[in-house]
Amino acid sequence: MILLSRRGQLALAAVVDIAIHARPLPVAAKALAARLELPPRRLESLLQELVHANILKGVRGPRGGYELARERRRITAASILRAVSSETGGESGEAPHCQLVKQVVAPIVEAAGQVFLDKLETITIDDICRRTEDLKLWDEKTAGADFAI
DSSP, X not given: OOOSOHHHHHHHHHHHHXXXXXXXXXXXXXXXXXXXXXXXXXXXXXXXXXXXXXXXXEEOSTTOEEEESSOGGGOXXXXXXXXXXXXHTTOOSOOOOXXXXXXXXXXXXXXXXXXXXXXXXXXXXXXXXXXXXXXXXXXXXXXXXXXXX
């Protein structure tokens, strides 16, 4: 069962990667794309949505890239998903007009989705970064310092 779109998963992965690698310099989109095994252009719109949502900050110039706009303990998984789902809406096509969908299925799915988002609201990027560090997914030499104050 798919509860989270590929786009949402990529957004979470991108923010976690940036949280880990953005010190002392911002993370270049090209380096981020390489670590996520994606073409760089695939991430551009996603990163811009995260900038507009004040989750990431874009830094211009030859040593530019992306860094967190605020401390990783103040960014929740739910806020990231809301930022990247607002443009696409996560839906493909119009919902059926039948009463079964309107009165039974849609409310159940909406309630379950709210429980899912409520849980994700309790999970911060700091929590995910700690899990990543526990699993030793990246060499500590390549990871940046914590942004937390």
